[in-house]
Amino acid sequence: MKSRTISEVLAKAEEFEEQEKYEQAYECYKDAYEANKSDEDVLSKLAICAQTLNFKDDAVKYWNLLLSLNPQNHLPYTQLLDLYFSDNKYEYYMTRAKLKTLEGRLEQATSDYKKALSNTSEEELQIKARYLLAQTYEILDKSMQAIDEYLRILDYEHNENVYGALAKIYYNSDKTAAVSVLNQALEQYPENQMFKELLSKIYMELGDYAKALDFSTNPLNTAKILLLQENNEAALQILEKVPAKEKNTPKYLALMAEYYYNTDDNQLALEFVDKYEKVDAQSPLVPQMKALIYEKQENSELEHFYWGKFYLKKGSLDLALNEYLNAYSFNKTNTDIIKELINLYIALGDKVASIEFSEKLVEIEKDDVPTLKKLVKFYEEEGYQDKMIQYLLMLVEINPKDYDAILRLAKYYESCRQMSEAISLYEKYLKFAPTSEQRDEIDAKLKLLSSSEGIEEEGFLDKLINFFSKK
Secondary structure, eight states, rough: TTSSOOOHHHHHHHHHHTOHHHHHHHHHHHHHHHHOOOOOHHHHHHHHHHTTTTHHHHHHHHHHHHHHOOOTTTTHHHHHHHHHHOOOHHHHHHHHHHHHHHHHHHHHHHHHHHHHHHTOOOOHHHHHHHHHHHHHHHHOHHHHHHHHHHHHHHHHHHHHHHHHHHHHHHHHHHHHHHHHHHHHHHHHTTOHHHHHHHHHHHHHTTTTTHHOOOOOOOOOHHHHHHTTTTTTHHHHHHHHSOGGGTSSSHHHHHHHHHHHHHHTOOOHHHHHHHHHHHHHHTTHHHHHHHHHHHHTTHHHHHHHHHHHHHHHHHOHHHHHHHHHHHHHHOTTTTHHHHHHHHHHHHTTOOOHHHHHHHHHHHHSSSTHHHHHHHHHHHHHHTTTTHHHHHHHHHHHHHTTTTTTHHHHHHHHHHHHHHHHHHHHHHHHHHHHHOEEEEEEEEHHHHHHHHOOOOOSSSHHHHHHHHHTOOO
16 A cells, blocks of 8 residues: 555556456455545445445444544435444444434434434443433424423533433523532532533523622633622722723623713723624623613603614514604604604504604705605605605705606696796706606607697697607
8 A cells, every 4th residue: 555546546447347356346445445534435435345245343343433523414224224223222222313313303313312312221332322312302492392301411410411411401491400400510510611611501501609609710700700799899900900801892881881880981982892893793781781771861752772783683672762753752853763663664564654754864864865766655655745755845845856756747747738847857868867768758848848838738749759669
């Protein structure tokens, strides 16, 4: 092998296979594997060759090695099922369960894990099957079944991963049970930092700050607990010692904001919340902290405004709407509030309310072109021409070269038989509009209008233009 490359060895192995000299081919594949144990293609060929020679144990070994390199590869599972079927029902059902998990058939996978359990009395193998079964139940959101399997494992042995999995499940449903499990876990694994921190977090949420401090191993978590106890100076001493690289993290910035909030320095509290927002703009904690600060300042307008933002980020649209309306009641000229209400009503599917606040917005921000165009479109669709014209005139006042608004006004005046206004607007349209087929049509229409102002029959000019355009 030393004098030959892997490709040469593989070529020789394939030559032996063509000659049905499988034992020689097998030896070549083994040499290639020893030269590169991470080559999936070599492992696959080696396993297939072992199966051809009926070297079942070797084939099982190599297929499992291939799975350890690439657990997403379906081929080893299908081959192992054939190899295990007659001689090893436990591994057969375990392999089939894993394949079904890979294919997303989780309910069927749980059935196969149970069949694997019924086909072995070995404690170690039962633990392995129960652990995978419990994990599958978790994915299926069957927490009680997962808990039962994890507890059965603990009947056999103390298992660090099982304690952790149980604690996380209980954390979401029964914090008292989570505390019990974590205390048991720490008796077996007293140095486990994850168990200590999770236990500290739960005690903090339960309001037992003394115990939370006992189990806290992270300086920032300790500072958080001290701030909850309003032991502000002790918390600050910890925060001041935080390494410089951590001082731009969301957690540190939030804690500094909380410290200044506790000590009634609202300006600095807001500054740290703004810094927090720059590194994590999507966090609902940002508007929540601002709402609390403005509440302390007795600024009801901004308090309700930021509670609105908080509920919006949490996906509670009805609660957000209530807060924004409260904020609006304190200041009906705050366009930020009005814009939030417009967007929220759109999200809630209340088009009429959205338009109502859009009108309030352009009364204040008279040059808001996108909102004015939205209002034009709405009133045109609803058939309220007077309102449509009102907003078209505002658009032209903002931008005298807005040829689209000019054209729509011209057509309106023409339909009302106000020909002098229509002609004037068509002339402006031709002055500003880019070259297009429509521009040419308007040019033709203007020429006819200018020479036919006395024609009263509605639509006559358009019919005439269409007639000549067919020639």
